[in-house]
Amino acid sequence: MPDFLPINYVIVVALMMTGLFIVIATNNFVKKIVGLNIFQTSVFVLYISIGKVSGGTAPILTGQPETYSNPLPHVLILTAIVVGVATTALGLALIVRIRSSFGTIDDYDVETAAKN
Numbered sequence: 001m002p003d004f005l006p007i008n009y010v011i012v013v014a015l016m017m018t019g020l021f022i023v024i025a026t027n028n029f030v031k032k033i034v035g036l037n038i039f040q041t042s043v044f045v046l047y048i049s050i051g052k053v054s055g056g057t058a059p060i061l062t063g064q065p066e067t068y069s070n071p072l073p074h075v076l077i078l079t080a081i082v083v084g085v086a087t088t089a090l091g092l093a094l095i096v097r098i099r100s101s102f103g104t105i106d107d108y109d110v111e112t113a114a115k116n
Contacts, residue, residue: 015042
């Protein structure tokens with residue numbers, strides 16, 4: 001265990017807190033989607049950081065004793081990226097629909113208009 005905190009974990013925490021702050025602090029639906037995407041990116045960086053093994057190679061059998069990196073986290077992140085893009089597209093489509101129905105994308109204004 002190193003005595004210092006690797007920079008990639010600092011980046012993960014910074015991205016995660018930035019995304020969470022954007023989601024909580026803003027009332028604009030598009031900005032909330034952007035905040036969720038930033039949060040999601042922090043999870044991607046975390047999984048990719050965990051999947052890297054120092055001195056590891058691709059898991060191809062060569063007959064030599066070697067240390068292999070696990071490719072599973074990278075494959076899972078590729079799948080998560082596709083799901084994230086689809087979720088973002090759906091969220092933006094819903095925002096367009098909300099804008100056409102209520103005339104605004106501010107969550108406070110939409111909530112007030114929905115009550116009336």
